[in-house]
Amino acid sequence: xxxxxxxxxxxxxxxxxxxxxxxxxxxxxxxxxxxxxxxxxxxxxxxxxxxxxxxxxxxxxxxxxxxxxxxxxxxxxxxxxxxxxxxxxxxxxxxxxxxxxxxxxxxxxxxxxxxxxxxxxxxx
Amino acid sequence: xxxxxxxxxxxxxxxxxxxxxxxxxxxxxxxxxxxxxxxxxxxxxxxxxxxxxxxxxxxxxxxxxxxxxxxxxxxxxxxxxxxxxxxxxxxxxxxxxxxxxxxxxxxxxxxxxxxxxxxxxxxxxxxxxxxxxxxxxxxxx
Numbered sequence: 001x002x003x004x005x006x007x008x009x010x011x012x013x014x015x016x017x018x019x020x021x022x023x024x025x026x027x028x029x030x031x032x033x034x035x036x037x038x039x040x041x042x043x044x045x046x047x048x049x050x051x052x053x054x055x056x057x058x059x060x061x062x063x064x065x066x067x068x069x070x071x072x073x074x075x076x077x078x079x080x081x082x083x084x085x086x087x088x089x090x091x092x093x094x095x096x097x098x099x100x101x102x103x104x105x106x107x108x109x110x111x112x113x114x115x116x117x118x119x120x121x122x123x124x
Numbered sequence: 125x126x127x128x129x130x131x132x133x134x135x136x137x138x139x140x141x142x143x144x145x146x147x148x149x150x151x152x153x154x155x156x157x158x159x160x161x162x163x164x165x166x167x168x169x170x171x172x173x174x175x176x177x178x179x180x181x182x183x184x185x186x187x188x189x190x191x192x193x194x195x196x197x198x199x200x201x202x203x204x205x206x207x208x209x210x211x212x213x214x215x216x217x218x219x220x221x222x223x224x225x226x227x228x229x230x231x232x233x234x235x236x237x238x239x240x241x242x243x244x245x246x247x248x249x250x251x252x253x254x255x256x257x258x259x260x261x262x263x264x265x
Contacts, residue, residue: 008162051158051171052249072237112158 001096001124002067005059005110006079010050010114017042018119043121045079045097050114058115064117070099073122096124129130136181137217138197145186147195147246149218151179151226153263177228177253179218185237185245198249202235213254220262227259 017040024032049060067074073096081087100118107113136146156173183195193199201208213229234250 008157012163014261051160084163092179108158109156112171112173124151 002063002074004074004076004080004097005056005063006053006077007046007049007056007060008079010081011048012080013044013046013060015044015046017038017044024083030098038124041121041123044100045076045119045121046116046117046121048114049107051112052115054111054113057115060115060117061105064103066097067099070101073098073124076119096122101107127247129224133220135219136183137215137219139215140217141197143183143195143198144145144188145184147182147184149179149181149220151177153177175256177257178251179230179253180248182246182248182249185247195247195249198232199235199247215258216253217259218262222263226257226262228253228255228257230254250253 019038020036020041022036026032047117050058061066063074076097080086097119100120102115103115105113105115131148134146134149136143136149153175155175157170158173159168160171161191179228182218183198186194188194197214201212201214204229213231215225216230219223219225230251232249232251236248237245238248239245
């Protein structure tokens with residue numbers, strides 16, 4: 001499993017997932033839920049890297065390509081969570097991540113670009 | 125010896141020809157800043173981006189001895205009956221002394237002609253520098 005480039009994002013949006021469960025609703029409205037596991041699934045992480053140099057931007061798109069685009073899974077380095085004293089709860093021990101789609105690259109002045117990526121948590 | 129400059133030192137050239145009756149000129153120089161702040165930073169960080177130059181001048185609406193409008197070159201791309209050539213630029217030189225010059229290709233973008241009773245007709249022009257400066261000794265040491 002590869003590791004995402006060690007780059008600090010400009011902004012980060014984390015959407016916690018939920019435990020897999022099945023919901024049954026009776027005719028009278030009473031709801032019963034069955035939890036199928038103890039791991040959280042469906043986590044999402046949006047990262048935006050504003051005005052990074054071409055080298056840094058390319059390291060992200062290169063990682064996307066080398067990772068089989070949206071196929072492979074990878075780990076996230078601590079740099080991605082810069083600014084948080086504790087981030088383990090966003091990245092469970094054996095969790096991996098994969099790209100939800102291609103990175104978006106917006107070109108700015110010569111030598112600079114902004115890159116945004118959407119990641120999905122994968123229970124590995 | 126220290127040297128100070130006044131408006132009397134100023135002159136303006138379009139296409140290498142001095143425009144004789146200029147009252148004033150000004151240029152605004154700026155550089156954009158790119159925000160490179162990342163999570164974990166406790167203060168905003170920036171790097172320089174692209175330069176931009178705009179300016180204005182006021183010239184008297186004046187015909188020379190030959191009957192030609194002195195500032196025609198500054199108006200020709202604004203006041204006309206046909207479409208302006210998209211790529212038309214003119215070389216503008218703003219000068220305080222031989223060693224204090226700004227020169228660049230510019231697009232004259234606006235002309236305000238003021239006709240007032242009891243006053244000379246004057247034209248206030250604004251311009252946009254196209255690309256970078258070709259001479260910038262006005263700002264060098």
